Amino acid sequence: MRRLHRVSEALPRALQHLRPPPELEVPLASALGMYAAERVVSSFKLPPAPKSVVDGYAVRAADVEAASQHSPVPLRLRGELLRPGSRGGLSLGPGEAVKVETGALLPEGADAVVPVEDAVEEGGGVLVLRKVTRLENGSLPGEEYDEGLVIVERGSRVTPVAIAALALEGRGSLRVYNLEARLLNVGDEIVSGTYFRPFTHLFLASWLEQHGVRVVEVSQVGDDEEAVREWVSRGGSYLTVLIGGTSMGGHEVTVRAVEGLNPEFMVHGFAVQPGKTACLAVLGGRPLVALSGLPVAAMSTLELVVRPLLRGLGLRLPEYPRVLARLTRRLTTKAGLLGFARVRVFERNGELLAEPVMVGGSGSLASLLRGNGFVVVPEEVEGFDEGEVVEVHLYGEVLAA
Amino acid sequence: MRRLHRVSEALPRALQHLRPPPELEVPLASALGMYAAERVVSSFKLPPAPKSVVDGYAVRAADVEAASQHSPVPLRLRGELLRPGSRGGLSLGPGEAVKVETGALLPEGADAVVPVEDAVEEGGGVLVLRKVTRLENGSLPGEEYDEGLVIVERGSRVTPVAIAALALEGRGSLRVYNLEARLLNVGDEIVSGTYFRPFTHLFLASWLEQHGVRVVEVSQVGDDEEAVREWVSRGGSYLTVLIGGTSMGGHEVTVRAVEGLNPEFMVHGFAVQPGKTACLAVLGGRPLVALSGLPVAAMSTLELVVRPLLRGLGLRLPEYPRVLARLTRRLTTKAGLLGFARVRVFERNGELLAEPVMVGGSGSLASLLRGNGFVVVPEEVEGFDEGEVVEVHLYGEVLAA
Numbered sequence: 050m051r052r053l054h055r056v057s058e059a060l061p062r063a064l065q066h067l068r069p070p071p072e073l074e075v076p077l078a079s080a081l082g083m084y085a086a087e088r089v090v091s092s093f094k095l096p097p098a099p100k101s102v103v104d105g106y107a108v109r110a111a112d113v114e115a116a117s118q119h120s121p122v123p124l125r126l127r128g129e130l131l132r133p134g135s136r137g138g139l140s141l142g143p144g145e146a147v148k149v150e151t152g153a154l155l156p157e158g159a160d161a162v163v164p165v166e167d168a169v170e171e172g173g174g175v176l177v178l179r180k181v182t183r184l185e186n187g188s189l190p191g192e193e194y195d196e197g198l199v200i201v202e203r204g205s206r207v208t209p210v211a212i213a214a215l216a217l218e219g220r221g222s223l224r225v226y227n228l229e230a231r232l233l234n235v236g237d238e239i240v241s242g243t244y245f246r247p248f249t250h251l252f253l254a255s256w257l258e259q260h261g262v263r264v265v266e267v268s269q270v271g272d273d274e275e276a277v278r279e280w281v282s283r284g285g286s287y288l289t290v291l292i293g294g295t296s297m298g299g300h301e302v303t304v305r306a307v308e309g310l311n312p313e314f315m316v317h318g319f320a321v322q323p324g325k326t327a328c329l330a331v332l333g334g335r336p337l338v339a340l341s342g343l344p345v346a347a348m349s350t351l352e353l354v355v356r357p358l359l360r361g362l363g364l365r366l367p368e369y370p371r372v373l374a375r376l377t378r379r380l381t382t383k384a385g386l387l388g389f390a391r392v393r394v395f396e397r398n399g400e401l402l403a404e405p406v407m408v409g410g411s412g413s414l415a416s417l418l419r420g421n422g423f424v425v426v427p428e429e430v431e432g433f434d435e436g437e438v439v440e441v442h443l444y445g446e447v448l449a450a
Numbered sequence: 451m452r453r454l455h456r457v458s459e460a461l462p463r464a465l466q467h468l469r470p471p472p473e474l475e476v477p478l479a480s481a482l483g484m485y486a487a488e489r490v491v492s493s494f495k496l497p498p499a500p501k502s503v504v505d506g507y508a509v510r511a512a513d514v515e516a517a518s519q520h521s522p523v524p525l526r527l528r529g530e531l532l533r534p535g536s537r538g539g540l541s542l543g544p545g546e547a548v549k550v551e552t553g554a555l556l557p558e559g560a561d562a563v564v565p566v567e568d569a570v571e572e573g574g575g576v577l578v579l580r581k582v583t584r585l586e587n588g589s590l591p592g593e594e595y596d597e598g599l600v601i602v603e604r605g606s607r608v609t610p611v612a613i614a615a616l617a618l619e620g621r622g623s624l625r626v627y628n629l630e631a632r633l634l635n636v637g638d639e640i641v642s643g644t645y646f647r648p649f650t651h652l653f654l655a656s657w658l659e660q661h662g663v664r665v666v667e668v669s670q671v672g673d674d675e676e677a678v679r680e681w682v683s684r685g686g687s688y689l690t691v692l693i694g695g696t697s698m699g700g701h702e703v704t705v706r707a708v709e710g711l712n713p714e715f716m717v718h719g720f721a722v723q724p725g726k727t728a729c730l731a732v733l734g735g736r737p738l739v740a741l742s743g744l745p746v747a748a749m750s751t752l753e754l755v756v757r758p759l760l761r762g763l764g765l766r767l768p769e770y771p772r773v774l775a776r777l778t779r780r781l782t783t784k785a786g787l788l789g790f791a792r793v794r795v796f797e798r799n800g801e802l803l804a805e806p807v808m809v810g811g812s813g814s815l816a817s818l819l820r821g822n823g824f825v826v827v828p829e830e831v832e833g834f835d836e837g838e839v840v841e842v843h844l845y846g847e848v849l850a851a
Contacts, residue, residue, distance in 0.1 A: 133743065134637070135639060199819070209660060212653060213653035236534075243536070248613075252611065252613060252614035412553055413593055415599060418600070419599065445611070
């Protein structure tokens, strides 16, 4: 068997050959979950003038200095009602008050707000029952929105809060990374239909979609180096994923096909278990990943190679929630290999426990269904003992006992 | 001001009047991120027979009992190559071996696999250099996939692993909840265009989409009770969200409109801060939420009312990652109100710290941009002291210092 490459050594070398993904301007409404290709910083202050933070009456604080329950101060009530978004233009004279809703800008001349519960309307006026100080119940300019706030960083995933702020900036569109992927199932048994219900390509496509990568094509070819090469060359998407045909035994169609495309960079064989047979290449500055058709090996390659690769490109892929949990029994991995160890985390008596779910090897979809998380075991470690506390990446829900 | 309702008291009563969302059969390829409306349990075993977990040679263990480096055992090598998904039919005779790839079913007669590195091909035969025991390097039936595994629970969100298993079950479609929402912006200032760049509806729509709710309509009407009623009555989606017009001062158009629709259930005013003015109603068995147009109040209602409401309906909405962090200064909330307190979590010297970001009140989009998480402060608590460790729900990324 060939030399196995450590992920921590292979990725930095791959990244030297990779170009960042292409960029694309998309309407704001479709930017949610995509990765920003620009840094956007807020450019103005809100409110531009003090704003009321309560429902009440805008006043001049100086007019109500003497107000109390026992000696209410009467003010003339203007007929207007100032509401959030109302245009300015009104100017409040001495001895006047005007009704304001929460969120309304104070009119010129006003510098405080008497809450509705501290005043009583009477005839054409209002009795103020409590003094307010300057800017009391009024927000400062810039409190709601300010200059210089980072709305999105280059590479960050666009969130609902970012969408809100971009809309407030008047942005109708955003520059994002055009993260497209093409997937190819390789194998005569897939094409001929003799393979029993292939599913790993659907797992991969769903994982990529969940992480903001748009899958634009899923195809299949037989064990035909030339056909694989032809399909890869035809594609224009940033990421290419080849499934199956990476075995280190006789059946290396995929790997030979990639070699034949003269990649700028290629490693075949990672010091990772499962997922040893994965292959990572750079073709025309774009990443190509060839991985096992076995589901656990494929997931291991996604989590331990593809995710850090994309993060290394500056795309801030979300991480799973991580929890600390106590092992219910020993978790064994091979020394020298980065371990992708499945566990089932559950709660018992208020404590999180992690039960290793190692049975079945790389092909065990059952282990992914039984489990809800994985532990990444460093190369230098051969596993963890029963009772040790480990950090688990949760891809599923945690249930009670 | 009216009586404020505790969320913990209002939600159970609302749930008594709510019907579950309607159901819908969707193609498997589009089920990712939706909520399953059926429980699916796996129905068969894989492999049906032992399977090779290495590349190597399928043998009868009894034939190679005496094999070692010094006295290799020669076997006749069959011409076939058994691969994953190869159809059965081959029967291995005594003294025979057949080449197998990882994942291939062992042929009848074989009960173990010699790894490729423990054998040497020579002429038409293979020399076995190491003994293997029965089922060594072969997986047991059911190891990869087994009967009785829960693939999706009713109400759980469909994950990539579930998609894989449903495909393996031969499912081309899945019954899911048809979670649709309509959003209405209420306000003359919105319709007239005098409101400066409204954005809260985009925040709400993005939040709902992120949580697997499909927003099918976003409209706007002025401060017109009858128009709000007409719009609400026209709609067929499960969830209705009205934005603005919930103030407890003069401007309660939305709330009055909802009252006029004779809801089976309605509360207006939650003991929550911010977000006091929110309104929750049940109309024809379906939820209607009216919430503030101010972004922090709106987010508070989403997190403290809408999320638990949907979870109460059995929809397992994902939770944000939660971390424990030490407060950099006192975090104050009002006694008797459930507090939605924004914080910025950052890492310093390996410790997670949480800085309260309370400035600016309900309207402060700035506080949502500056912060990356929130602390839910129970009604009985008036806040936490500087140095206390609090649990933070992270809606954004944690950065260093």
